[in-house]
Amino acid sequence: xxxxxxxxxxxxxxxxxxxxxxxxxxxxxxxxxxxxxxxxxxxxxxxxxxxxxxxxxxxxxxxxxxxxxxxxxxxxxxxxxxxxxxxxxxxxxxxxxxxxxxxxxxxxxxxxxxxxxxxxxxxxxxxxxxxxxxxxxxxxxxxxxxxxxxxxxxxxxxxxxxxxxxxxxxxxxxxxxxxxxxxxxxxxxxxxxxxxxxxxxxxxxxxxxxxxxxxxxxxxxxxxxxxxxxxxxxxxxxxxxxxxxxxxxxxxxxxxxxxxxxxxxxxxxx
Amino acid sequence: xxxxxxxxxxxxxxxxxxxxxxxxxxxxxxxxxxxxxxxxxxxxxxxxxxxxxxxxxxxxxxxxxxxxxxxxxxxxxxxxxxxxxxxxxxxxxxxxxxxxxxxxxxxxxxxxxxxxxxxxxxxxxxxxxxxxxxxxxxxxxxxxxxxxxxxxxxxxxxxxxxxxxxxxxxxxxxxxxxxxxxxxxxxxxxxxxxxxxxxxxxxxxxxxxxxxxxxxxxxxxxxxxxxxxxxxxxxxxxxxxxxxxxxxxxxx
Numbered sequence: 001x002x003x004x005x006x007x008x009x010x011x012x013x014x015x016x017x018x019x020x021x022x023x024x025x026x027x028x029x030x031x032x033x034x035x036x037x038x039x040x041x042x043x044x045x046x047x048x049x050x051x052x053x054x055x056x057x058x059x060x061x062x063x064x065x066x067x068x069x070x071x072x073x074x075x076x077x078x079x080x081x082x083x084x085x086x087x088x089x090x091x092x093x094x095x096x097x098x099x100x101x102x103x104x105x106x107x108x109x110x111x112x113x114x115x116x117x118x119x120x121x122x123x124x125x126x127x128x129x130x131x132x133x134x135x136x137x138x139x140x141x142x143x144x145x146x147x148x149x150x151x152x153x154x155x156x157x158x159x160x161x162x163x164x165x166x167x168x169x170x171x172x173x174x175x176x177x178x179x180x181x182x183x184x185x186x187x188x189x190x191x192x193x194x195x196x197x198x199x200x201x202x203x204x205x206x207x208x209x210x211x212x213x214x215x216x217x218x219x220x221x222x223x224x225x226x227x228x229x230x231x232x233x234x235x236x237x238x239x240x241x242x243x244x245x246x247x248x249x250x251x252x253x254x255x256x257x258x259x260x261x262x263x264x265x266x267x268x269x270x
Numbered sequence: 271x272x273x274x275x276x277x278x279x280x281x282x283x284x285x286x287x288x289x290x291x292x293x294x295x296x297x298x299x300x301x302x303x304x305x306x307x308x309x310x311x312x313x314x315x316x317x318x319x320x321x322x323x324x325x326x327x328x329x330x331x332x333x334x335x336x337x338x339x340x341x342x343x344x345x346x347x348x349x350x351x352x353x354x355x356x357x358x359x360x361x362x363x364x365x366x367x368x369x370x371x372x373x374x375x376x377x378x379x380x381x382x383x384x385x386x387x388x389x390x391x392x393x394x395x396x397x398x399x400x401x402x403x404x405x406x407x408x409x410x411x412x413x414x415x416x417x418x419x420x421x422x423x424x425x426x427x428x429x430x431x432x433x434x435x436x437x438x439x440x441x442x443x444x445x446x447x448x449x450x451x452x453x454x455x456x457x458x459x460x461x462x463x464x465x466x467x468x469x470x471x472x473x474x475x476x477x478x479x480x481x482x483x484x485x486x487x488x489x490x491x492x493x494x495x496x497x498x499x500x501x502x503x504x505x506x507x508x509x510x511x512x513x514x515x516x517x518x519x520x521x522x
Binding site: 026027028051052071072073074075077078079081082085086089090091101102103104105108109111112123124125126127128129130131148149178179180181182184185209211232234238239241244245 | 297298320321322323332333334335336337338340341342347349350351354355358359382391392393394396397398399400401402403406407428429430431432435440444445446447
């Protein structure tokens, strides 16, 4: 059953240096508050998994928390490059970053296999692409019924998955809606699950298209109002597009980035 | 009215969606074009975004593929595994509309890494996103990008997404179900694969552009199709709708 804990305790208890960590949320419901707590607690040597690394992993990578990134699209959506990600890959700053790179369809299916506790997933993908030449987690399999050769992608089973949701009840049942992305699969694929929520309520009234993660699939729930900012939580907050645009200038320069992190993330620990 | 070369590109990209019923929309230039098409020639066009929205009808141009309005205005919102498996892979989508960093003469696409020469690290691009499977499984594919020798190259540094592979018959040999790229729309004109060779050939130039300019801005010896056309100038309706989109203004 999920325990309702402070964000600080939940991160300390569930996220350890060296872990494989998936922090999902496809543009919507990105768990920024939890990432900032991980940065404050100096969690390091992480293998970070995420379809769209976004600004959240730009920050973790720039702070040196990651040794490897598993992903499918690493940009600042609608704005341009992720400069900290590029600096790590191209120049090894602040430390080298190993990559395992996929397509979105491949990553989504890797989580599906992980949630299903299967060793791999099958899709019609990667045909003719150079991507398999750089990844140890893409191969092929022949359909035993039709003889068709299909792509096989290795399951992802993170040590811990961290997501943000709109709300949970006092028993720790979690409810999220809007763009639900790949969070259900990422949560069910993981050994441990941490969910931050906008609020805790007495009753989870049904919402259209909502996903519910029963309490017994979650380890900890932590309240983090506006915990997806600059991403958003439908029904609570709106995406701060201005922040995403301003991140380009902040993240372009190493010193400006470190100063920003110091003033806006690390200060919170003091 | 006067217009910019980028407006020519987006207007012609929107026109290329004529007759399409469903479109899987990449962010950036494709999203601007697809939303313009929905406000002008194809009001019934179903916009599908990889964030899981089917039938989005945004009143303002979204910055990202996950802006809340795409979900709020959609006919249905589904998970990311579902959008790729049940909707894209199953062959339910007519047109895939993609941007690109580098394109070669067979309309293959690189969005992964660029070679910056000996002794320098590879330049990092965002990566594949949904493109390899969008280009594989949609009925046909449109590409939109600015025309330059940097973008339209003799040889890709990395093949992220297959267009027509190494030429005629390549898609069938690879088992790619859709027809692949049918047009590459740029700020100078339109290139289409030659029916015999599958090589991109200049079929249209925009008003005010010469074929020589397009050839000079292409990294391979670009063939000019016999019967080269000049695209129709943008109409006042198209430009007004596009500028309202660009300003983030709601539909008139």
